[in-house]
Amino acid sequence: MITFRLSNGVYAYVAYLVLMVYFLWPGRFASWYDYIEGENIYDQLIRKTTKNISLMRNGLRCDYSEVIEENLSIYRPPYTEDIINNNVRLGGEYYPEDCLPSFSTAIIVPYRQRERQLNQFLIYMHNYLRRQRIHYRIFVIEQYDPKPFNRAKLFNIGALIAMRLDYPCLVLHDVDLMPMNLGHLYACSRKPRHMCSSLDVFRYNLPYRELFGGVVAIESSVFLNINGMSNMFSGWGGEDDDLYRRLQNKQIEICRFSPSYSQYTMLQHRKETPNKDRVAFLKNGKLRYNTDGLKSLVYKEVDFKLHNLFTHVLVET
Amino acid sequence: MRSHYSEADFYDYDPRTDIDPLCCCEFFDRNNERSHLLVKWCCCFCQSASAAESNTSCKLNEKTVRSMLLTFQDRLRIPWRGGAKQITLDVVITLVILIATLLMAAINYQFCLIVFSLMLLALLYVKHYSALSHTKTKFFLVWFFGSCVYLLVLFELTVPLLEILFVENAVLVLLMTLGFYCLMKAKLRATKGDLAGLLDVNGQLDKVPKDTQVIMFSDRDDSDDGSTDADVGLRLTCQLCRKYVPPRTYHCKVCSACVVRQDHHNVWLNCCIGKSNHRFYLAGCCFTLMALVVFANLSLTAVCRPTPIFTLYGITVMMPEDCNDIFFQYDIALCFTGSLYALMMAAFITIALAKQFWFITIGISYDEWRRGDHVKRRNVFWNWKAFCLGQ
Numbered sequence: 001m002i003t004f005r006l007s008n009g010v011y012a013y014v015a016y017l018v019l020m021v022y023f024l025w026p027g028r029f030a031s032w033y034d035y036i037e038g039e040n041i042y043d044q045l046i047r048k049t050t051k052n053i054s055l056m057r058n059g060l061r062c063d064y065s066e067v068i069e070e071n072l073s074i075y076r077p078p079y080t081e082d083i084i085n086n087n088v089r090l091g092g093e094y095y096p097e098d099c100l101p102s103f104s105t106a107i108i109v110p111y112r113q114r115e116r117q118l119n120q121f122l123i124y125m126h127n128y129l130r131r132q133r134i135h136y137r138i139f140v141i142e143q144y145d146p147k148p149f150n151r152a153k154l155f156n157i158g159a160l161i162a163m164r165l166d167y168p169c170l171v172l173h174d175v176d177l178m179p180m181n182l183g184h185l186y187a188c189s190r191k192p193r194h195m196c197s198s199l200d201v202f203r204y205n206l207p208y209r210e211l212f213g214g215v216v217a218i219e220s221s222v223f224l225n226i227n228g229m230s231n232m233f234s235g236w237g238g239e240d241d242d243l244y245r246r247l248q249n250k251q252i253e254i255c256r257f258s259p260s261y262s263q264y265t266m267l268q269h270r271k272e273t274p275n276k277d278r279v280a281f282l283k284n285g286k287l288r289y290n291t292d293g294l295k296s297l298v299y300k301e302v303d304f305k306l307h308n309l310f311t312h313v314l315v316e317t
Numbered sequence: 318m319r320s321h322y323s324e325a326d327f328y329d330y331d332p333r334t335d336i337d338p339l340c341c342c343e344f345f346d347r348n349n350e351r352s353h354l355l356v357k358w359c360c361c362f363c364q365s366a367s368a369a370e371s372n373t374s375c376k377l378n379e380k381t382v383r384s385m386l387l388t389f390q391d392r393l394r395i396p397w398r399g400g401a402k403q404i405t406l407d408v409v410i411t412l413v414i415l416i417a418t419l420l421m422a423a424i425n426y427q428f429c430l431i432v433f434s435l436m437l438l439a440l441l442y443v444k445h446y447s448a449l450s451h452t453k454t455k456f457f458l459v460w461f462f463g464s465c466v467y468l469l470v471l472f473e474l475t476v477p478l479l480e481i482l483f484v485e486n487a488v489l490v491l492l493m494t495l496g497f498y499c500l501m502k503a504k505l506r507a508t509k510g511d512l513a514g515l516l517d518v519n520g521q522l523d524k525v526p527k528d529t530q531v532i533m534f535s536d537r538d539d540s541d542d543g544s545t546d547a548d549v550g551l552r553l554t555c556q557l558c559r560k561y562v563p564p565r566t567y568h569c570k571v572c573s574a575c576v577v578r579q580d581h582h583n584v585w586l587n588c589c590i591g592k593s594n595h596r597f598y599l600a601g602c603c604f605t606l607m608a609l610v611v612f613a614n615l616s617l618t619a620v621c622r623p624t625p626i627f628t629l630y631g632i633t634v635m636m637p638e639d640c641n642d643i644f645f646q647y648d649i650a651l652c653f654t655g656s657l658y659a660l661m662m663a664a665f666i667t668i669a670l671a672k673q674f675w676f677i678t679i680g681i682s683y684d685e686w687r688r689g690d691h692v693k694r695r696n697v698f699w700n701w702k703a704f705c706l707g708q
Contacts (some may be wrong), residue, residue, distance in 0.1 A: 020490070022473075023473060023486070023490050024483070024487055024490065027476055027483055028478045028479075028482050028486075029482055029483040029485075030479055030480055030481060030482050030483075030484055034505075092571065094518065200622055200623060200624075201622060201636060202479075202480045203480040203481065203618050203619060203623050204623070204625065205479075205480050205481070205482060206481060207479035207480060276353075288629060
């Protein structure tokens, strides 16, 4: 009699425990991740500028401690509505005139048929970046052919153009992502930095630690070292993970800033069709790290325009 | 809807007392013969085939067809410990309707509105009809627990969990476990509340053993109205049960039993809520309500665009801000409609809890209020203290 009761209870407890293990398995949920606190952000940044900026002798160097310390949230009107006091130079370049900036950054935006997002992006980013008092230039790389969108290849093209112009820092930026807090300086840190680790469509959580997409800040020398990004990922998905694995292959770690600095918002748009081959490309990507990338980049530059708010590069892939 | 075999409801087979217990696939069929789920299936067909051959008109007669259908329904069972357990058709139909309805609601916006409106009206109508006819049905019990299981499976399989923190999911699982435990406990304790062992009206005082007399004495002392029964000979009698009952005991027509301090018959749990299980019922409702609200919040903020409200112990609490384009993807729409369904359930439970809190505060039960019975009442503090201490 006791045996029956005991075994009956044991069955229920075992079933309950199996369910609990499944329900509470940590790998199924958002990850905690290491990040750099606000007071350590400035020390992590690499102070390097282009030659023409370095040759200016204005004396005073720009102070960034106040910007980082206050970390204002400026994703709101009027910063999202119109350019305030437009002093952006032709080609989307800006540097402050009253002090000497410590950072030069090329912001590379792959683009095709997203006019509304691009317009919002340029208005807000110029208002945002000028308040950071850095030297920057926005490059919009437009794919000018009906092939599937190849985001990574456009980054490679933009990086080549920016490196030709001697920019030491590259920010690989999606056109539909906007930073919400001013303290996140658009400059490179000692390790490649995943900037949008607190994205609103992901409930401000990081889905998995190896996520390295959206907005990435990487030094030009590091980008050259890993042979850029793969040119084979047409369509949506996979090229970010491939970039992360290239860095791992070279034993280069990544870093992230604190969630209060890394909050980004995504503009609305329809979702893209995922690329079915991306899993296979990711699996055999290790074989092509040294051959597929900047070294094998083949494209045709259709046009190079200097618009008021950005440098427009039209390419055929 | 009552099962065909009312005798089966009273069959209390106990595998521990049987010399030769049933294995998990065996059962007693409608002729009280020992049967196995897998054996005799061919014999059934053989019997039907032979009956068909013997008939000169080459048609299965009506009696054989009815016999086949009854045998099929009798064999609709799942293997269970101590004998295969029968799945009644009303349980199966309820689950099928529930799942089909919720899957249909996620097709597009118009379907969502139409399906939820019709579901609401249908549930209210069935509840009203069962209240009038005093029928004991498992429909609401299966619907409620089926809904909870569906939402739990939906959350763990379909909601984008990579956007949800481990702690948030743990809170949800904990609340759901507590709610399920309390409601199950309330249902189990409902049977203890029946007064099957009380003294019969026709019984003589001389023949009653002393143990029963002591129980009667202690019952009277437990009651808060015990002091008013100065007359020793005065006793309350239930004419339907033909038994003496303690004060504030009421007869439930659905359960066919007297329940001590009955509050109401709960169709969702298919049992009476009385003195023995009222606190578990209330705790179960609170936990289930919290679990449903947490589920809806996590699901909606995962599939819609969230906006942070405040941070509590490092966990950011968010509210959904923008739910456009939710029906563009079917699995996202499933999460959305599941969240709406959870909020509907939460609204119903909130109404039930508000009624419970009010009646506890004024110190009477729902049935007493509905009958207009006079009950000696005291202040609010004393009423809640009496409820919490089970007096």
